Amino acid sequence: MATVELKGLGKTYTSGGSPEGVRAVRDATFSIRHGEFVVLVGPSGCGKSTLLRMIAGLEPITQGELLIDGAVVNEMPARQRDIAMVFQNYALYPHLTVRQNMAFGLERRRTHGSRLAALLSGEYRGKREDESTAIAQRVAKAAETLGLVAHLDRYPRELSGGQRQRVAVGRSIVRDPKVFLFDEPLSNLDAKLRHEMRSELRQLHRTLGATMIYVTHDQEEAMGLGDRIVVLRDGLIQQIGAPSEIYERPANRFVAGFVGTPSINLIQGRLHRGEGTAGVERFAADPLSIDLPKGRFGAAQPGPIVLGVRPDRLRIGSAAASSTWKSEATVVAVERLGDRSDVALRVGQHSLLARVAPEQAPTEGATVTVGADTSDMLLFAADDAGVRLG
């Protein structure tokens, strides 16, 4: 277990064609506590893998400092950092069995490694054998945890994707490293297996209590796994926070749109102050007009603005009766997903998506009442940064 601290960490590739290079990661600053599970998430090319590889020591750091357990490790080679990494393509050694794959890192850490010395000295041989037993025990324990006992003598090519993934995880846990890194480890698995492995990883984290850093482009995976989530875009950290915080209070429009399935409804409009009834501001996006309680969006200035509301906070039909904001809408399409239904709605030129219980799903083409509480609404600046205003 260890703490990891990033202080203004950055990566510039000089061979990017432009004279000043390409900045893959800029000014990443945050710290990870003992035993925390942190997920780096963002669309492809956002620099999350680069950041992870810098922590691993596989990518030289060009700006800032990286500290593990309080010590700066910028210049320390990967093999000395005592970090384990699970790769996207598993990276199992094809010429070694599962058992040998898992023991590989431990073999390196033997203090009595020499077979020759073991031949020459009885005492040395004894110590070497003790070490071998210890390695075998650790491999056996990890194999048991991961359900790999029956496959220990097989080669990676004889295993299924999920089993290979387990071996890759097993190879990390036998080493008992300071920090675990995961680079999109589940992206090669099918949806069902991915879900299973996700809960297994979560459980593993609880059992080991180890510091884990996990990279994924799948926000659902990030929400499901992380104690904290770091959302990245174009090499810049957009927000760091617990999954619920990221979901409920996204820092900007990008985070709001990236996190949550289906994606948040965003409506371009204008904010008018003092035109509504007493104590309210009015958001207007013809034909929509929403009265917002004054004060809740203190930072918002009159003018162009973007309003966001999550699909699961929209209600339709009778359920919308008690909502603080209501409007008439046309049902464009209904997607029945079993436990829930996604309803595509149209209000004027605005498209909205509502996620409702299956029994509430209206028929396509019908006109229904759609509503939401203003307390569930978010306002974002209309500029490129799109900062949340309240």
Place this chain on the structure above:
Amino acid sequence: MSARRSLVRTALAAAAAHGLLVGGMLVMLLPLVWMLCVSLLTSERAQSATVSGDYLKLLPTDPQFANYREALAQMSSVRWEGFRNALANSVVVTTLCVVATSLSSSLVGFAFARLRFRGRGTLFIIMLATMMLPAQVTLIPLFLLFRGLGWIDTLLPLIVPAFFGNAFFIFMYRQFIAQIPESLIEAAAMDGYGWLGIWWHIALPLCRPVTAICAVFTFVFVWNDFLGPLVFLHSDDQATLAVALNSFRNQYGGVNNVHLLMAASLVTMLPCILLFLAAQRQFIEGLGKGAVKG
């Protein structure tokens, strides 16, 4: 109907291909069979079969296996000693060369494939350029160098250069190692291994097909090498089999000893043939991989 016609066509094509292959094989095998036959004849029959062209007498009706013992025993003035020395020298030189060439070439190939260092491209081209130099061109400078080191008439000039790699095999290893997924190398680095450890534990085992080719080629080349031992070795007791066979030919090269010469030649060839048969599968796999991945 058309299905039947295509079947016939396939069968004809297969027959033609096999005919061609069998024909080629016969052409290749003929000298070997001829050697084997002559080596088992009596002196008189061998003479009439080879000199007077009486090919009907080529088939050994009464195989003389003693020819082999006789030929090997007569390799030097002291019976058996010449053959024993030459065999030992050949085995030592060949074994060391095979091991050293595989290790050094793969190490250098690994470095060219995986390590990033200034001048890597230039160095690689210079290394490749040495492949264009015929061995004969460097023979005299090498002789002078080895003489300066006092290595003439020792086995060192035949062995030591193998520890510095072979341009062709370095190239092959480099191409092969460059195909190993980067993540495997990185995983080994995370597991605590340095470059040497990664080479030894990851790259080398994965390069088995290339190593098989390297080993077989080096074995055949070194075992049959004649020029090198002839130039660098003088005394009879340092001779390798190829050189010993040559002195045998000088001594017993007459028509009445042709059966002994063939027997000695066959014994000399035997290890290469056996090795080829044993490593055949690895070998073909390696050549195929080189072709696809190289």
